[in-house]
Amino acid sequence: MAYKSFLNLAFLSLFSLSLHLLHPASASRRGLFTANEGGARNGTDSPSPDGMCAIAVTKHGYKCQEYHVKTDDGYILSLQRIPEGRTGGGGGNRPPVLLQHGVLVDGMTWLMNSPGESLAMILADHGFDVWISNFRGTRFSRQHVTLDSNNPEFWNWTWDDLVIHDVPSAIQLVSAQTGQKIHYVGHSMGTLVALTSLSEGKFENVKSAALLSPIAYLSHMTSPLGVLAAKAFVGEVTETFGLAEFNPKGVAVDVFLKALCATANPTVDCYDLLTVLTGKNCCLNASTVENFMEHEPQPTATKNLVHFAQTVRDGGLSKFDYGVPLNLMHYGESQPPDYDLSKIPRDFPLFLSYGGQDALSDVKDVAKLLGYLKSHDQDKLEVQFIKDYAHVDFIMGVNAKDILYNRIIDFFRKHN
Numbered sequence: 001m002a003y004k005s006f007l008n009l010a011f012l013s014l015f016s017l018s019l020h021l022l023h024p025a026s027a028s029r030r031g032l033f034t035a036n037e038g039g040a041r042n043g044t045d046s047p048s049p050d051g052m053c054a055i056a057v058t059k060h061g062y063k064c065q066e067y068h069v070k071t072d073d074g075y076i077l078s079l080q081r082i083p084e085g086r087t088g089g090g091g092g093n094r095p096p097v098l099l100q101h102g103v104l105v106d107g108m109t110w111l112m113n114s115p116g117e118s119l120a121m122i123l124a125d126h127g128f129d130v131w132i133s134n135f136r137g138t139r140f141s142r143q144h145v146t147l148d149s150n151n152p153e154f155w156n157w158t159w160d161d162l163v164i165h166d167v168p169s170a171i172q173l174v175s176a177q178t179g180q181k182i183h184y185v186g187h188s189m190g191t192l193v194a195l196t197s198l199s200e201g202k203f204e205n206v207k208s209a210a211l212l213s214p215i216a217y218l219s220h221m222t223s224p225l226g227v228l229a230a231k232a233f234v235g236e237v238t239e240t241f242g243l244a245e246f247n248p249k250g251v252a253v254d255v256f257l258k259a260l261c262a263t264a265n266p267t268v269d270c271y272d273l274l275t276v277l278t279g280k281n282c283c284l285n286a287s288t289v290e291n292f293m294e295h296e297p298q299p300t301a302t303k304n305l306v307h308f309a310q311t312v313r314d315g316g317l318s319k320f321d322y323g324v325p326l327n328l329m330h331y332g333e334s335q336p337p338d339y340d341l342s343k344i345p346r347d348f349p350l351f352l353s354y355g356g357q358d359a360l361s362d363v364k365d366v367a368k369l370l371g372y373l374k375s376h377d378q379d380k381l382e383v384q385f386i387k388d389y390a391h392v393d394f395i396m397g398v399n400a401k402d403i404l405y406n407r408i409i410d411f412f413r414k415h416n
Contacts, residue, residue, distance in 0.1 A: 052080050052132070052140060055295075056111040061086045062124060069173040070145065071136070071165040078140035079170060080107060080132045081177075085125035086115070094129040095416050096178040098170060098206075102188030102215075103159075103304065104248060104297040106138035109187070112291050112396050119185065119395070119405050126409050129178060133170040135162055137245070138298040152244035158307035158320045162193045168202055175205040183412045184209040187395050188360070191215050195369075196317070198344040208349035208415040210408045212394040213361040216341065216369045218308070219315040220362040222279070247299040279359035279390030283397035292396065317341070341372035349415040351382045353404055355389030382411060 053064030057080065065081040084094065099110045099120055110132055115121040124130045134141045137155065147154040174182050184206050186194045191211035197203045243252065275281070307320045314321075319336040321327065327334055344350075350373070354366045363385075373381060386393075386403060394400065 052078070052107060052111075052134075056108060057082060057121075060115045060121065062115075062121060067173065067177075069169050071169045073161070073165050074145040074147065075136040075165065076141065076143040076145070077136060077166060077169060078107075078134045079173065082120060082124040082130040082132075084129070085121075085127070087125070093180075094127055095412065096129040096131060096174050096180055096182040097123050097412065098131045098133055098174050098182050098184050100133050100167070100170075100184065100186045100190035100193070101135070102190055103308070104246075104300050106134045106140060106296070106298045107132035108295045109292075109395050112288050112295075113398065117398055117401055119400070119408075122401055122405050123409070128183075128409075128412070131170075131174045131182075133166075135166055135300075137300055149245070155244035155246075155301040156303060157301050158304045159189060159193055159196075160307070160319050162189075163196050163200065163202060167193050167197055168204075171203075171205050181205050181207040183207060183415075185212065185408065186210075187212045188215050188391065195341060195344065196339045198348060199339050199341050201343075203348075208351070208412060210351040210353070210411060212353050212404070213358055213389075213391050214352050214354060214366060214369060215361055216317055217315070217365040218312045218360070220364040221312065222359045222362055243302045245299050246302040246305055248297040275390075278392055279355070279357040281390040281392045281397070282357065282388040283393050283399050285398050288396050288398065341369065342375075344373065344376075346375055347377050347380055349380045349411070350376065351384070351408060351411045353384040353386060353394065353407075355391070355393060356385065356387040357390040360391050380415075382407075 051066050053066055057064035062082050063084060065083065067079040067081060069077050069079065071077065099107065101107055101109050110120040111118050115125075120130050120132060136142075136157065137149070142149045144154055149155075171182060171184075182205060184194060184203075186192075186209065191214040194203070194209050194211060195214070195216050198209075203209075303320070310321050311317060316338060318338045319331070321336045322330055324334045327336055331337055352366075352370075354361055354363065356363060370383065384404070384407060389397065389403075394404065397403070
């Protein structure tokens with residue numbers, strides 16, 4: 001295989017690990033939706049034993065309901081609802097909060113720790129109506145009205161499509177079920193789709209957002225493997241190699257990861273890829289990591305990772321680059337349009353939290369993002385810097401409740 005071709009695929013393999021751990025266990029394709037909307041709405045259906053509610057929520061004494069929503073391009077997304085805390089009190093006017101995960105994981109990432117340390121259950125215990133959304137292609141969102149997940153066309157999408165289709169569909173469902181505007185929490189790619197949605201005017205029925213380890217620009221990644229691979233030009237890998245679904249637990253990806261590590265600088269410890277690729281996470285315990293490895297990572301579209309690679313390479317933030325001829329067809333111009341983050345409404349309440357040890361959401365890239373928010377209304381923007389936090393601490397850190405989650409709760413109550 002040519003060196004450039006190897007780096008193309010190596011970069012994609014790297015990026016899948018750069019957000020989360022790799023675990024060699026085979027993924028099981030379980031039943032996706034365990035209760036119809038009517039049953040979930042009335043709270044009368046018991047969660048299926050292989051649904052997220054039963055796996056991670058109800059066993060701790062919380063009510064949990066399974067929902068699904070169809071996007072306007074035919075994908076069927078799974079959402080879970082924790083309507084109240086363990087002590088009950090599920091009366092009216094509980095502010096709804098939608099939690100949106102990052103790339104190559106699913107909504108389980110909000111439920112990895114104990115109830116007293118997991119954001120989803122902490123929010124429920126503090127009076128919020130909590131909803132967890134799962135992007136297309138992940139374990140509980142692998143259905144489509146016409147396409148099977150084995151069909152390459154099922155995987156013909158990037159995070160552009162999450163902005164256009166998935167996030168609006170999830171928000172519409174939550175708003176319709178609760179009759180309220182919602183608060184939003186995103187991590188990693190969940191922040192990217194929020195920021196770009198805001199810039200495109202697609203964040204209707206959302207009244208505030210908390211963005212953890214925000215991703216918009218990626219040109220200052222400090223991961224040594226990431227820096228090496230990002231220097232290679234990344235073309236349309238899906239056409240060249242026929243790899244439509246990027247499954248981190250699959251054989252092909254495992255082979256490329258081993259090849260990448262075999263050629264890496266000897267100082268790079270491929271036995272500690274979590275640290276090498278996401279930064280030195282300060283605050284994970286062994287049981288949390290073990291729980292994570294049991295359930296993650298999740299597949300995504302290879303095309304989606306190509307889009308991330310373009311963002312690293314180009315240093316900006318734009319829609320997917322198909323190349324000049326196809327860009328003309330898709331966009332009516334030779335270059336993909338940029339997302340203009342200066343168009344984020346100045347009066348939209350935003351809370352951003354980023355870490356000093358994060359190898360992905362680097363402080364220089366966050367500074368660039370904050371530059372686009374310099375005209376934001378001062379009373380509508382809160383920024384938190386956590387010196388010791390890396391990328392995964394924000395969702396799985398055992399001390400995040402005291403350092404971060406309590407501030408999110410205060411922020412939401414302020415802007416309720």
